[in-house]
Amino acid sequence: MRICLIRPPKLMIKDAMSVVSFPPLGMALIAAVLKQQGHTVQVIDAAMSSGGEQHEFDARQIRGVLPARTALVTSGLSFDVIADTIHPDTELIGFSCMFSIDWVSDRALINMIAGRYPRATLVAGGESATGMPHIFLQQCAGLTACILGEGEETFSDLIDAITTGRALDTVSGIMLRRDDGCVKTEKRERMRKLDDIPVPAWEEFPVELYPRPLRRADAPNPITLPLIATRGCPFRCTFCTSPDMWGTRYFLRTPESVADEITYAQEHFHAGNFDFFDLTAIIKKKWILDFSQILRDRKLDIQWRFPAGTRSEAIDEEVVVALSSSGCHEIIYAPESGSERVLEMIKKKVNIPNMLQSMRYAKGQDMRIYINMIIGLPGERHSDIFRTCWFLIQCARVGVNDVGLAKFRPYPGSALFDQLQEQGQIRLDTDDYFIDSLFLVDSILLNKFYNPEIRSNTLYMLYYFLYLASFYTAQCLFQFSNFKAILRNGTMYRYGANLKKDIKAKLRR
Numbered sequence: 001m002r003i004c005l006i007r008p009p010k011l012m013i014k015d016a017m018s019v020v021s022f023p024p025l026g027m028a029l030i031a032a033v034l035k036q037q038g039h040t041v042q043v044i045d046a047a048m049s050s051g052g053e054q055h056e057f058d059a060r061q062i063r064g065v066l067p068a069r070t071a072l073v074t075s076g077l078s079f080d081v082i083a084d085t086i087h088p089d090t091e092l093i094g095f096s097c098m099f100s101i102d103w104v105s106d107r108a109l110i111n112m113i114a115g116r117y118p119r120a121t122l123v124a125g126g127e128s129a130t131g132m133p134h135i136f137l138q139q140c141a142g143l144t145a146c147i148l149g150e151g152e153e154t155f156s157d158l159i160d161a162i163t164t165g166r167a168l169d170t171v172s173g174i175m176l177r178r179d180d181g182c183v184k185t186e187k188r189e190r191m192r193k194l195d196d197i198p199v200p201a202w203e204e205f206p207v208e209l210y211p212r213p214l215r216r217a218d219a220p221n222p223i224t225l226p227l228i229a230t231r232g233c234p235f236r237c238t239f240c241t242s243p244d245m246w247g248t249r250y251f252l253r254t255p256e257s258v259a260d261e262i263t264y265a266q267e268h269f270h271a272g273n274f275d276f277f278d279l280t281a282i283i284k285k286k287w288i289l290d291f292s293q294i295l296r297d298r299k300l301d302i303q304w305r306f307p308a309g310t311r312s313e314a315i316d317e318e319v320v321v322a323l324s325s326s327g328c329h330e331i332i333y334a335p336e337s338g339s340e341r342v343l344e345m346i347k348k349k350v351n352i353p354n355m356l357q358s359m360r361y362a363k364g365q366d367m368r369i370y371i372n373m374i375i376g377l378p379g380e381r382h383s384d385i386f387r388t389c390w391f392l393i394q395c396a397r398v399g400v401n402d403v404g405l406a407k408f409r410p411y412p413g414s415a416l417f418d419q420l421q422e423q424g425q426i427r428l429d430t431d432d433y434f435i436d437s438l439f440l441v442d443s444i445l446l447n448k449f450y451n452p453e454i455r456s457n458t459l460y461m462l463y464y465f466l467y468l469a470s471f472y473t474a475q476c477l478f479q480f481s482n483f484k485a486i487l488r489n490g491t492m493y494r495y496g497a498n499l500k501k502d503i504k505a506k507l508r509r
């Protein structure tokens, strides 16, 4: 079968900070499976292929009203170029939709392609399509199905059903449109034999164009590719989409198979940096020790990191030494909050003293450490915010290099999203929720907050800057070299620039 896979361009607020698009690992895995099965696969990574080109997004496509003086753009290939690039004989088009903040333009693209290729079957997969498949199907009449969760086996089964004429509702793990509404087919079992999945088909992607995070030493900066060693996460944090997307079963590849993928990527794509995109990379200590040993034995000259925000239970001194000696130079921890009460509320089972201890070990090996924090979770109180400030001061004392602070956003597929939707705080009959979410990446003042305990958005903004002030002041006192690096790298300028833009926009309204 001739199949085209598309990563749509990114939707952004005009003049906003541009968003970095990393290599689309999920799509590369799907492409590899399809190629292995003998299909002819075309890949269009529209978010990346144009070198940052931006195109005005037609506001008439929006269901609802765009805030005053706001314009939207898409970053990447234009819709026309994407449509013209698709091979005319394509029988099946698969869209990879990861972020629900892109929904408004993803929808416009899917509808436009459906009009241009009426004979092709159109499907969508990825986190966003899994979290709100009924919205995809209701608003894109040309879409036949959404693939829910892990895609490799489900997509193969769907292709088999299409080619053999089998009824599509025999394919488990999808949502289909019927005359009487949308129906989910039977849930598909998660894949267990992860080593059998072929290596991602990076040969189909513009790997030279993807971002290259800095190495530890001043060395040439080779291509960076992502990979995953594990799938799923046993936890059930209420703000996270993982329980819906992957379920709570946790499967690991063998350390040898991960090392083989790295060796392959080094040989074929000259990749030298590797980003582990795992949800929860290190839970089993023995696995990580074995993996590090294999990397050392093979004498691979690589650097690697955990940029996706990890837990810390298994990252003790022995693990940190093993990680560092095999090339791991950066860990992003995801404590989310410094308040035990909030952590309990969101079911994030983090032990704060243990995490701080784990960070100390990592700093002992001179690793770069970052933390991901969320402000504004429903139920968070003033006292929790002060506890988190204290935690941030401790983090700065430990030597954390920088903090990534995000205002809470509920994502479709998470327990908190369902709860807020039931309470009527989120409505999807217009695009307001999606447009509002776009401000998240670029602004803290303008978008909606979901916490009735702290009533004013302005107060939130003050708390937001209290967090940053606590962290950076403590860092300036305890770790002046890290503080200087932050000034050099511009993180504080970014927060400052965002604030300036926010205030201007607020005053304009």
Ligand code: B12
Pocket (backbone or CB within 6 Å): 005, 010, 019, 020, 021, 022, 023, 024, 025, 026, 027, 029, 030, 093, 094, 095, 096, 097, 098, 099, 100, 101, 123, 124, 125, 126, 127, 128, 131, 147, 149, 150, 151, 152, 155, 228, 239, 240, 241, 242, 277, 278, 279, 308, 406, 411, 412, 440, 441
């Ligand atoms: C790496 C990552 C990033 C990277 C970028 C990734 C990229 N490629 O561009 C960075 C750090 C930049 C990032 C940023 C953000 N991220 Co992020 N990120 C991830 C992360 C950790 C890994 C994604 C990944 O590669 N997974 C591994 C691959 C194998 O899985 P997959 O992509 O889902 O693919 C499988 C299926 O989805 C399916 N599939 C995928 N495509 C297709 C296509 C077809 C046709 C088919 C059939 C199937 C299919 O099959 C694949 C294989 O099984 C996920 C969480 C997670 N682990 O999934 C969050 C996640 C995607 N991010 C999330 C969010 C919210 C964000 C931010 C908005 C955070 C913020 N506050 O700023 C920003 C958005 C920035 C922006 N505007 O684009 C949410 C998305 C929720 C949502 N519905 O929108 C997630 C799910 C985290 C979470 N649980 O809340 N992120």
Ligand code: SF4
Pocket (backbone or CB within 6 Å): 233, 234, 235, 236, 237, 240, 241, 242, 243, 279, 280, 311, 348
């Ligand atoms: S936030 Fe992390 S620990 Fe919690 S469910 Fe999601 S992936 Fe698992």
